[in-house]
Amino acid sequence: MPRPLAAPYAADVEPEPETRAQQPVPKRRFHWLRTASDRVPTKWFATAGTVLFLAATAAFGGLATAEEPGPAALAVGEEHRNDQLAVAVQRAVLIDELPEAGITVEPGQRVLALVVDAENLWTEPLMTARGYSVRDAVVLERGSDVVEADEVARLDDGTFGPWLQPGVPATLVLAWAVDGRSYRDDQELRFVVRDETLYTASFVASGRSWEDPVPAAYVTVAIEDVGAGKDPDADAADDPPVDPAVGQSDEGAAG
Amino acid sequence: MTRRWVPAVAGAALVAAAWGVTAVTPAEDSAEQPFVVAAPVGMRAEGRNLALTVTGVRAADAVVNEGWRAEGEWVVVDVESEATRMETGTLLQFVTLRLGGRTYRASERPPDSMFGHPLSVGLPSAGSVAFELPEGALDAGAAGVPDELVLRFGLNLDDRLDSVLETRVPLDDLEHVGEAEIAPVDWAGS
Numbered sequence: 001m002p003r004p005l006a007a008p009y010a011a012d013v014e015p016e017p018e019t020r021a022q023q024p025v026p027k028r029r030f031h032w033l034r035t036a037s038d039r040v041p042t043k044w045f046a047t048a049g050t051v052l053f054l055a056a057t058a059a060f061g062g063l064a065t066a067e068e069p070g071p072a073a074l075a076v077g078e079e080h081r082n083d084q085l086a087v088a089v090q091r092a093v094l095i096d097e098l099p100e101a102g103i104t105v106e107p108g109q110r111v112l113a114l115v116v117d118a119e120n121l122w123t124e125p126l127m128t129a130r131g132y133s134v135r136d137a138v139v140l141e142r143g144s145d146v147v148e149a150d151e152v153a154r155l156d157d158g159t160f161g162p163w164l165q166p167g168v169p170a171t172l173v174l175a176w177a178v179d180g181r182s183y184r185d186d187q188e189l190r191f192v193v194r195d196e197t198l199y200t201a202s203f204v205a206s207g208r209s210w211e212d213p214v215p216a217a218y219v220t221v222a223i224e225d226v227g228a229g230k231d232p233d234a235d236a237a238d239d240p241p242v243d244p245a246v247g248q249s250d251e252g253a254a255g
Numbered sequence: 256m257t258r259r260w261v262p263a264v265a266g267a268a269l270v271a272a273a274w275g276v277t278a279v280t281p282a283e284d285s286a287e288q289p290f291v292v293a294a295p296v297g298m299r300a301e302g303r304n305l306a307l308t309v310t311g312v313r314a315a316d317a318v319v320n321e322g323w324r325a326e327g328e329w330v331v332v333d334v335e336s337e338a339t340r341m342e343t344g345t346l347l348q349f350v351t352l353r354l355g356g357r358t359y360r361a362s363e364r365p366p367d368s369m370f371g372h373p374l375s376v377g378l379p380s381a382g383s384v385a386f387e388l389p390e391g392a393l394d395a396g397a398a399g400v401p402d403e404l405v406l407r408f409g410l411n412l413d414d415r416l417d418s419v420l421e422t423r424v425p426l427d428d429l430e431h432v433g434e435a436e437i438a439p440v441d442w443a444g445s
Contacts, residue, residue, distance in 0.1 A: 125360040157323060159364050166357040167389030168327070202283060206415065 072217045074193065080217050082195040084122050084210050085137050085164075089191055090115040090171075092221040094183055095229045101153040102160040103175040110180040112223070114138065114191065115155060116172050120164035122198075126210075127163050128152040128172070134164070136213045140176055141190040149174035185225035193217040287415040294408070294420040302418030304345060305374070307336040307408050309422045310381075314393050315435035318385050320365035328388040331435040332406060332422075334369055335443040337379035345374045349409035349419065352386045354393075362387045367439040374410075382440035393426060402426050 057063060074080055079088040091114070097103075098111040105111055118134050120126045126133040130148060139146040154162045155171040164170060183189075194213035201207055294300030299308045311333040317326045330352060338345040350361035350370050361370040361384040369382035402425055409419040 123357045125358065154364070157325065157364060163360055163363060165359050165362070165387050165389075167392065168387050206284060206287065 071192070071215045074217045074219045076219060076221055078219075079117075080193045081121065082216065083198065084120075084126070084196055085133060086117075086119040086121055086169075087134065087137050087193060088117040089138065089193075089219040089221060090117060092189055092191075092223045094178075094185070094223045094225045096227065098173070098175055098229070100158045101151050101173045101175040103151040103177055105177050108180055109177045110183070112140070112176040112178045112183060112189075114140075114149070114174040114176075114221070116174055117169060118164060118172050119169040120166050122210075123166055124208075125163045125165050128161050133210065134172060134174065136196055136210070137194055138174060139192050139194065139213075141192050141218070146192050147176060150177050151175045183223060185223060187223050188220050189223060191219045191221065193219060284415075289409070289414040289416065290418040291407075291421045292418055294422045296422060296424065300420045301339060302409065302420050304338050304340045305336065305347075305408070305410055305418070305420065306339050306379075307334055307347075307420050309334055309406065312404070312406075312422075312424050312428075313430040313432055313435055315432050317434040318365065318437055319434060320385075320437035321367045321439055323364070323366050325364060325387070328390050328392055329435065330386040330388060330393070330404065330429075331383050331437055332386070333381070333383045333438065334408070335379045335381045336369065336374055336408075337443075338374040338376045340376065342374070342376050345410060347372050347374060347384075347408065347410065348412055349407065349414055350384050351407045352388075353405040353407070354388070354403075359386045359388060361385065365437045368437050369440055372440055379443035380440055381438070381443040381445075383437040385435075385437050393429065404429070 074089070077088055077090055079086050093113045093115070095111050095113060097105050098113055101111070101113060103111055116134065116138055118137075120133070128134050135148050135152060139148050151160070152162070152175070153160050153173050155173050162170065162172070192215050195216040196210035196213050199209055199211050201209070290302070292300050292302050294307060294309060296309045296312060299306060309332060313331055315329045315331055317324060318329045318331060334347075336347055347369055348371055352359045352361075361368070363370065364387070365383075365385055367382075368384050369380065370384045372380060372382065374380060404424045404426065406422040406424065407414070407419045408422075409417055411417050
């Protein structure tokens with residue numbers, strides 16, 4: 001095969017002496033390559049290609065199934081971002097009760113409060129009602145299950161179930177009513193941070209919503225037990241929302 | 256033989272026609288778009304069971320309302336509003352601001368604002384709504400910031416096929432103040 005092919009090309013690569021002077025220099029530079037490849041049987045190319053492919057495959061770990069990247073471990077205070085939200089878990093507090101966050105406890109129960117910095121990265125406001133945004137994004141791991149927060153409020157003014165406006169960061173308190181004996185000071189808890197996918201409804205439904213949370217990362221936080229919440233050496237951020245102006249304007253017409 | 260170009264031209268015409276049909280087909284949700292009523296600042300506008308006048312718009316670095324105070328990038332909008340046909344369940348619930356491709360919802364944080372307030376027939380209420388925006392969202396000259404705020408008012412969280420009153424405020428016309436009071440809701444004119 002190489003021989004018959006080489007003949008017509010030979011006129012190009014080995015020109016007559018008078019035309020050789022007019023040939024551009026770079027073309028001559030690969031003369032040896034053209035000559036060498038002419039001598040290699042075509043079948044060898046296939047073999048060489050296969051060998052190269054196998055070598056490259058082996059270099060990247062062979063044909064075994066690549067391990068899926070699992071949920072990443074986040075440090076306390078480290079931010080996790082997706083297309084919907086940026087969240088950073090700041091601290092976990094165990095407290096007797098926390099009505100400022102809108103949560104009521106039954107006898108024997110205490111409140112597990114998680115302080116989370118959140119920012120809406122989407123273009124529309126996000127609500128924090130059950131099953132939405134932050135409540136789906138940061139959940140408490142309990143055994144093999146995860147539990148959504150019972151209530152959410154802003155840390156600064158105690159607004160219940162606040163909306164997250166696009167691009168406006170907010171510090172929130174996610175509160176769970178938990179069995180008082182199941183949790184203690186310094187206990188390490190794992191919270192799962194989840195990503196959601198934006199769906200556009202069609203046909204009989206309408207609008208866009210974030211659905212289908214999947215675990216993306218987890219944060220391990222040690223609980224601080226603040227007892228009744230009147231810990232004297234607690235720093236300012238320890239306190240539950242202090243502003244009593246939490247009542248929202250649903251008292252009817254003014255005037 | 257002489258008409259060999261006919262199928263080619265007919266084919267091209269059909270492709271062009273198909274493109275035209277695609278181009279003029281309305282979007283899936285266009286059949287349920289809200290009916291937009293222009294409501295320029297200072298002028299009364301009427302929609303379905305809602306009449307509203309925007310009496311003032313200003314930007315502020317802090318807002319106060321009934322002992323509540325918050326800092327940030329705020330836009331406070333003063334409005335007078337009333338229901339026109341029916342009072343039951345008539346609340347000013349749909350209040351949004353659009354700027355730079357983002358939609359903001361009136362803040363539920365001020366304890367006494369017109370947002371979510373019940374409206375009466377024949378007795379207009381006056382008050383304010385406030386929007387919390389990201390830092391720098393109102394900076395003129397910032398990349399990608401269009402030059403106007405688009406405010407929308409309606410009665411339903413779901414604005415489909417309902418009327419919404421729309422007020423456009425050029426950013427240049429926006430007065431900036433240090434601290435703005437969100438006026439507690441009162442009867443208009445009192």
